[in-house]
Amino acid sequence: xxxxxxxxxxxxxxxxxxxxxxxxxxxxxxxxxxxxxxxxxxxxxxxxxxxxxxxxxxxxxxxxxxxxxxxxxxxxxxxxxxxxxxxxxxxxxxxxxxxxxxxxxxxxxxxxxxxxxxxxxxxxxxxxxxxxxxxxxxxxxxxxxxxxxxxxxxxxxxxxxxxxxxxxxxxxxxxxxxxxxxxxxxxxxxxxxxxxxxxxxxxxxxxxxxxxxxxxxxxxxxxxxxxxxxxxxxxxxxxxxxxxxxxxxxxxxxxxxxxxxxxxxxxxxxxxxxxxxxxxxxxxxxxxxxxxxxxxxxxxxxxxxxxxxxx
Numbered sequence: 001x002x003x004x005x006x007x008x009x010x011x012x013x014x015x016x017x018x019x020x021x022x023x024x025x026x027x028x029x030x031x032x033x034x035x036x037x038x039x040x041x042x043x044x045x046x047x048x049x050x051x052x053x054x055x056x057x058x059x060x061x062x063x064x065x066x067x068x069x070x071x072x073x074x075x076x077x078x079x080x081x082x083x084x085x086x087x088x089x090x091x092x093x094x095x096x097x098x099x100x101x102x103x104x105x106x107x108x109x110x111x112x113x114x115x116x117x118x119x120x121x122x123x124x125x126x127x128x129x130x131x132x133x134x135x136x137x138x139x140x141x142x143x144x145x146x147x148x149x150x151x152x153x154x155x156x157x158x159x160x161x162x163x164x165x166x167x168x169x170x171x172x173x174x175x176x177x178x179x180x181x182x183x184x185x186x187x188x189x190x191x192x193x194x195x196x197x198x199x200x201x202x203x204x205x206x207x208x209x210x211x212x213x214x215x216x217x218x219x220x221x222x223x224x225x226x227x228x229x230x231x232x233x234x235x236x237x238x239x240x241x242x243x244x245x246x247x248x249x250x251x252x253x254x255x256x257x258x259x260x261x262x263x264x265x266x267x268x269x270x271x272x273x274x275x276x277x278x279x280x281x282x283x284x285x286x287x288x289x290x291x292x293x294x295x296x297x298x299x300x301x302x303x304x305x306x307x308x309x310x311x
Contacts, residue, residue, distance in 0.1 A: 116168025140309025
């Protein structure tokens, strides 16, 4: 198995945990406003550059190169532009995702977002990265549409379906732009500046009417120490998953990396079926038998679509 596939598997397991915690944070009212939560998540993205400090240590992880400050260069105009587009698409996608989590279960939201993201990524890669569409693309596309329709028809409202579509589309645009950034410069340089620009754009959010200093401070006070520590832990896991995915994007094919995001909702389904009844009510995964049947059928169809789409 290629190392980049292993990286994606671990990353999607972490992302499944992150999705459940995101749902809990939003639904429990720890930090209730999606735009404020998106601000915190984007701001905390700057912590991921701490991995560069590891590069200062005399350690080796074999073929997995540790990012180092020695490879960070003054950004060129294309690097700045790509980083800015990646930052904006990432943050807006987060806002739509967190709004979705406030309205539905993670195991319902994530499959739709992942399906939309995978298809849009493949189409954008075809036009911008000269990717080749597979011979089974049409069948895979039809299965994804059918599976997503079943989730949307039985599990989502019209507003929620629209939010998940927007989120998936923008996440796809984010990853394709990140791939273009990797083609423009080195991984270390692209990773460093993309994280820095996301942080700067997040700080600009403080000037938005719905995300001003007073609102952010009020949300932080209401969350309390436990809420803040939970958010920090969750974003540390998300940061680690993000690094693994970015490295996989560099080493492998961006469309296949996105396709393997289907593993995330497989992990979520397993949690929902076997552990959902033990989870807090606000997590929303303590579903009934008919809910489990709907999830298994729709997700099985979506997984089949992913397999057909990318083999």
